[in-house]
Amino acid sequence: MSLDHYLPAGSYPTICDLFKAGADDTWNRIAFSRTTPRLKIHETTITQNLVYEMNLLQTKYPLLGFTLYESRLEKTNGDDLELCVLHDDGNTYTYAIQAKIIYHPSQKKPPFLQKGHYPQMKHYVGKKRKNQVELLINYAKRPAHGYVPLYLLYNCIYKSFRQMGYRKSAYGCTVVSAYYLKRKHGLADGNLSDKVTFANLHPGAATPWESLICELISTDTAGLATRFELPPDHPLSKRPVTEILSDPNWLLFTTDQETGKINVPSPAYREEQIDKVMSKEKLNRQGFRPKFRIVIGTSTEFTDQNQIQ
Secondary structure, eight states, rough: OHHHHHHHHOOOOOOHHHHHHHHHHHHHHHHHHHHHHHOOHHHHHHHHHHHHHHHHHHOOOSSSEEEEEEEOOOSEEEEEEEEEOOTTSSSSSEEEEEEEEEOOOOOOSSSSSOOBOOOOSOEEETTTTTTTHHHHHHHHTTTTTEEEEEEEEEEEOOOOOOTTTSSGGGEEEEEEEEEEEEEEHHHSOOOOOOOOOOHHTTTTTTTTHHHHHTTTGGHHHHHHHHHHOOOTTTTOOOOOOOOOOOOOOOEEOOTTTTOOOOOOHHHHHHHHHHHHHHHHHHHHHHOOEEEEEEOOOOOOHHHHHHHHH
């Protein structure tokens, strides 16, 4: 497990350590892929690898304090996810996250990976060519949701930049407000520019994703709304973690403690449940469709919940 390689040796890791390891692994994984001939790497691959390895780590560190879910919807995107974080006030806040990977200019001689940009930020969805950023925001601001819309950026840059007290590889996974991107890098048609660079966002608007877990858990609703530039008409919901864990639209990942095999409900079970979410699937077919949900909280709550499952 590559994430395990970046966890602190000699002590039981925290959930904060896990997210730091995810950033470190992503930084080095991109570096290896982009400096090795004929290798390719995409955001969907990184997202799925992170989820897979986090799930495996639960067998080794069952008290880390997180659970993983897969959407019951048949049509989902592997680079879309939800991150639900339990805050110090006892409520859970949810981030709707769209992942994008950095691209580097093609070159034959070093120094390599000196700069990069995100051409896939300018992305249209479906035959009607809907703006992806607007689909993300519309999903997050539904009254039934009230989530924070973020872009998760997968990065690696060798050139020096101000690290704002973080280690350099912490910028392997960074988050930035979708509203900020629309305000600063939006196009006339409502989409985002394909010219947004790493230097445009780092340091500053984009911060290491570990900050969501390691720093912002003491932040209240007003603080999150300010931090991520949510407009007055964007609702921000806070929910008890029990409500998040019992959401019928998500399937719980479990792992056999002896074999490490990932267990998910059988196709027959999925078929029995599909009628419960069919109307939501039709509504969401051309929208933001997260495949994974990561719920962050305390180990005691998740242990109790998994016993119920």
